[in-house]
Amino acid sequence: MPRTVAERQDVIPILAEVFRRYGYEGASLSRITEGTGLGKGSLYHFFPGGKEEMAAAVLAHIDDWFQRQVYTPLRQAGSPYEGIAAMFDAVCRYFLSGRKVCLVGVFALGNERDRFAQAVSGYFRDWAGALAMALENGGLASTPARDLAEEVVGGVQGALVLARAWDDPQVFSRMIRTLRERALAVIARTDATPDALPSRAAG
Amino acid sequence: MPRTVAERQDVIPILAEVFRRYGYEGASLSRITEGTGLGKGSLYHFFPGGKEEMAAAVLAHIDDWFQRQVYTPLRQAGSPYEGIAAMFDAVCRYFLSGRKVCLVGVFALGNERDRFAQAVSGYFRDWAGALAMALENGGLASTPARDLAEEVVGGVQGALVLARAWDDPQVFSRMIRTLRERALAVIARTDATPDALPSRAAG
DNA sequence: GTCTATAAAGCGATAGAC
DNA sequence: GTCTATCGCTTTATAGAC
Numbered sequence: 234m235p236r237t238v239a240e241r242q243d244v245i246p247i248l249a250e251v252f253r254r255y256g257y258e259g260a261s262l263s264r265i266t267e268g269t270g271l272g273k274g275s276l277y278h279f280f281p282g283g284k285e286e287m288a289a290a291v292l293a294h295i296d297d298w299f300q301r302q303v304y305t306p307l308r309q310a311g312s313p314y315e316g317i318a319a320m321f322d323a324v325c326r327y328f329l330s331g332r333k334v335c336l337v338g339v340f341a342l343g344n345e346r347d348r349f350a351q352a353v354s355g356y357f358r359d360w361a362g363a364l365a366m367a368l369e370n371g372g373l374a375s376t377p378a379r380d381l382a383e384e385v386v387g388g389v390q391g392a393l394v395l396a397r398a399w400d401d402p403q404v405f406s407r408m409i410r411t412l413r414e415r416a417l418a419v420i421a422r423t424d425a426t427p428d429a430l431p432s433r434a435a436g
Numbered sequence: 437m438p439r440t441v442a443e444r445q446d447v448i449p450i451l452a453e454v455f456r457r458y459g460y461e462g463a464s465l466s467r468i469t470e471g472t473g474l475g476k477g478s479l480y481h482f483f484p485g486g487k488e489e490m491a492a493a494v495l496a497h498i499d500d501w502f503q504r505q506v507y508t509p510l511r512q513a514g515s516p517y518e519g520i521a522a523m524f525d526a527v528c529r530y531f532l533s534g535r536k537v538c539l540v541g542v543f544a545l546g547n548e549r550d551r552f553a554q555a556v557s558g559y560f561r562d563w564a565g566a567l568a569m570a571l572e573n574g575g576l577a578s579t580p581a582r583d584l585a586e587e588v589v590g591g592v593q594g595a596l597v598l599a600r601a602w603d604d605p606q607v608f609s610r611m612i613r614t615l616r617e618r619a620l621a622v623i624a625r626t627d628a629t630p631d632a633l634p635s636r637a638a639g
Numbered sequence: 640g641t642c643t644a645t646a647a648a649g650c651g652a653t654a655g656a657c
Numbered sequence: 658g659t660c661t662a663t664c665g666c667t668t669t670a671t672a673g674a675c
Contacts, residue, residue, distance in 0.1 A: 258459060338601075342541065342545065389594070390593065390598070391589075394594075395544075398556050399557050
C-alpha cells in the first residue's frame, strides 16, 4: 500500500541529508529509499534521470536557499555592515554551527566536481562576488575586497573541515567569529572615516 | 606472467593518487588495479585487510611526510620565522599550489571520518599544534597563537576547496600568500621589539 | 609475488501490476 | 504515485594455479 502521497519538493531536503551524510557515491539508492521512505518506483517517478538528477535537484535547492538567504541580503541590505552581519548569521544557522557539512564543498573536492561543474563553481562565485561587492560598497578597493571575500568564503569551508575533523563545533564558531570581526571591522572603520570613502554615486 | 616484482612501499603513493582522485568509495579495486598495474592477488598480498588497509597505509604515509617535512621543521627550525616560512613552502610544494587536494580533508568531510577518526583528527591536531607552538615561541600568547594556527590550517583547506571549485590554482597561491604574510608578520613584529617578548629560557 | 576464476552481495535502472 | 520483481553490471573478497 502507498504510505503517503509525497511531493517532489518535500523529498529534496531529505535527499540533501543523505548526500551530505554519505557523499555522492556512498548515497546508494537503498540508503535513499531508507531515508526518504520511498521506493525506487516513486524516486524514478520524481527524478527520471536517477541519482544524477537527484543530486542536481539538491544543488539547485541549495543555490535557491543561498540566493534568498545570503546573496540577496548581501546585495540589498540597508548597509554593507548589516548585509555582511546577516550573511554570517545565515551561514551559522545553515551549517548548524559546524555540525553540518557543505555539500558543494564536498562535491568540489571530489570527483563530482566535473559532473556538476557549473553548480559548484557558480555557488562560490556568487557568494564571493556578492560579498566582495558589499565590501566595495563599504569602502574597500576592488582587489582587497575580492581577497577578503575569498578569505571569508574559503575560511568557512576550512572551518567546516576542522570542525568535522575534531568533531568540535566550537572551533567552527571560533573561526567564524574571527572572520566576521575582520570583515565588519573593515566596514566599520571606513564608516567611521567617511572622508576616506571613494565617491560612490554621490547624487 | 608477473610484470615486475613490486614492493608494498612503492604502491602506497600510487594508491594515494587513486584515493585522491576518486575518493574512498569511488576508488574501486578495478581502478586501483588499473592505477597500480597490480592484480587483486598482489594487492591483497600487500594489504590483507583490503581497501580499508590500503587507505590506512596511505594516511600513515601522509602523516609520515608531514611529520618530517612540516611539523619537525616547525618545531626545530633555527627561529619560529624560518620554521613557519618552511612550513608554507612545504605545503605549497605538497599540494602542487592547489592542483592536488588534501585527502585527509576529504576524509574529514565524508563518511570516512569515523572509520579513520584517529588519523584524521591527529593530522590536523599535530599540524595546528606545531604551528601554535612556533607562534608562541615567536612571542604570541597561548590563545591568539592557537586561533591563528587554526586560521592558517583551516585556511589551507578552504583554499583547496576554492581552487578546485574554480579550477584555478591562482586563488590557492593568493590565499596562501595572505596567510603566510599574516603569520610571519606577527613573528617579525615581536622579533622587532624584543623587550615585548616573554622570558623564554633566558639562560 | 602475481595471476585468473569465481563467489556472493550490492549497485543503478527498468518494467509492469495496482 | 507507489510498489515489487527483475535485469545486467560492478563491487569486494577469496581460492588456487603458477
